[in-house]
Amino acid sequence: MAKVKVFWPRGPVCNSCYRAALSTPTPCASCSRPRILIGQTAEGTLLCKACSFPDEPVERCSACGEPADLYSGDRCPRCTLAARVTDLLSVDGASVAQPLQPLADVLAGAENPYRVLQWLRRSPAAHLLGCLARDPGALNHESLDTLPQRAATAYVRGLLVTAGILPPRDGNLALLTNWVARTVSELPARHANLIRPFAEWHIIRDARRRSARGRYTYAAHKGDCGNVAAAIDFLNWLDSQHLCLRRLQQLHLDTWATDRPTLRSRSIPFLRWSTARRLCPPGLVIDRPASQLPGHFQAEDVAREELLRCLNDTALPLDVRVAAALVRLYALPLTRIVELTEDHISGDEEHTYLAVNQHPFVLPPKLARLIDDQLRHSTPRHSTTAGRRYLLPGQSPGRPRNPLGLADTLRHHGLPARAARNTAMMDSLADLPPMVIADLLGIHPKTAERWATLVGENWSEYVSLLT
Structure with a gap:
């Protein structure tokens, strides 16, 4: 055998390379066994310890008798x-x-x-x-x-x-209920007596309905927590003004909405709930701020260049390419992308389909291959054949990737999601009626209508085609 250059254990190696060798054993170029590779031939092929020192006795496991890299107790x-x-x-x-x-x-x-x-x-x-x-x-x-x-x-x-030891449950719904229980337990009694029924009978009950339909996302959990937090802040503000709900007047609400613009919309559910239960005077309202139209878009050449990067740049991580391509082709939000599983992917001899809502649509061949590769290479560290297999698995078994962390990763690689999704939505509504977009992507019809108004389209043409 040609002369072998040994890196480890008889040669110098840094800690990073040592940890990498332990975590990612690969087949030896000579014996094809998945081993820790410690040597390199003059041609650059990597060898295991047994092939690097062929004249030495082969080390075998004391338990199973197979040749292997031995740990303490001479076991593989x-x-x-x-x-x-x-x-x-x-x-x-x-x-x-x-x-x-x-x-x-x-x-x-x-x-x-x-x-x-x-x-x-x-x-x-x-x-x-x-x-x-x-x-x-x-x-x-x-x-x-x-x-x-x-x-x-x-x-x-x-x-x-x-592993099947615990029954599965909706993780996002559990995050909400646990957060509410911990938060309410820390409130003074006079506030807890209001916040607990509001959270349990209004916020959590609605969350359970959405969870039963499979539509309770991580973003929905954050929004519901925000509504409860706004209600708590509102009660604290009333205390600071020496007020209570029964003495509340419209002037007080206007002052609150002006002083706390970021909590203005979040406090509306609690006010409506309090009014319906006659805990405060009737007729009080907090005007919902007008929906803000998207302000971040991409130029056409920039959007095309980023999409080509997603489909062709092998230097990008595979999960980044898949997520960024889905954003740019189908205007999918990251909260919806992380919830995709292998059950959403289907195919036949000619095409691969993705079903985001109810009706599947055909994927481009390059994106279909990327998704197939991602499903094959995204096996979590500990997994079983039971349960859902996510397209973008998270760090915890059985959980998808956090959309906030995914957004940061896309930004780090120069593929921001918000402007790209706005641009993709505009392009989609320029080619398809808003009702079709709402049906395919699972967005609310009113959202599709608002986007269609921004694009300059309306429903009349599509409705006329159906009549």
Whole structure:
């Protein structure tokens, strides 16, 4: 064999390269086994340790007998992972309880054992999971809701759901109900007695209806939280003015709306709810500010150039190319894109279809290939065949990517979403009637009508075609 240049473990290597070698083992160019590659031939091909030192005895796992990169106890990564998962999830360190066995199978059966070993060693979520495993009664949504809602808690919850130990639930609806419960518990009694029924019987009840239709998005959760927060701020303002709801007058509302323009629209639901229950005098109104027309657009050549980047630039991350292309071709908001799953994609021998709302439409061949590649390469670290498989999976198992973080990522790569979506919506309504756009993209007909008015179109032509 030609002379081999060895980088590790008998040569210098930086910490970044060492971590990369552990997390992304690739097939050896000589034996084709997925191993940690430590050597390089003069031709540039990468070799594992066994092929780099062919004269030395082959290292074999003491448990399964297969040649491998050995860990402590002379065990291969797969056998080491199985032992560490058992130690994490068992009370006695010898066996995993039957209710947790599906989770043990998910962790021990991961496609890349190196990444899971690294996760077990360093992640706060793994430490939390080990603590919960010692108390089987804590493995339910209610117990997890009482913990600090950090990233580790969300990750463990998603892991338990994907393993089938916990039943699935609408994550966005759960975020709302948990936030309301924590917020109301911190209010003084006189405010809690008003905010609790408003939140539970008006905000959360409507959120449950939308969740049952599969239309309760992360943006909807943030908006509902904003409505409750505005109601709390309004009650605090009344206290500062030595007022109460029963003594409220229109002059007071006008002052509130002027002093807090950012909360003006958010406080309308609470005022209407209070009026309907005769908690304040009738006839009081907060004028909703006129809908602002979009002000950010792109020039035609800029929009075309960015779309070509999404379809052709292989230097961009695959998820960025897919998300940015969907924004620029179909004017989809990021909150809708992150909710797309493999169930929204279908195809036949000739075409691939995307069904955003009810009716599928044909995808361009290049975008169809990008989406297919994204689905094949977006497998989360811990996953099962059960549950929804998102086109853009998030950090927590069973959850989609955060649209706010996705927007920042697109901006970082020079592909901002807002101006591109406004431009795409204008182009779409120039070619199709607004009713068709509303039906295909799942936007409200009034929203489509407002956009059509901006473009200069109206409904009359489309209605005349139907009659």
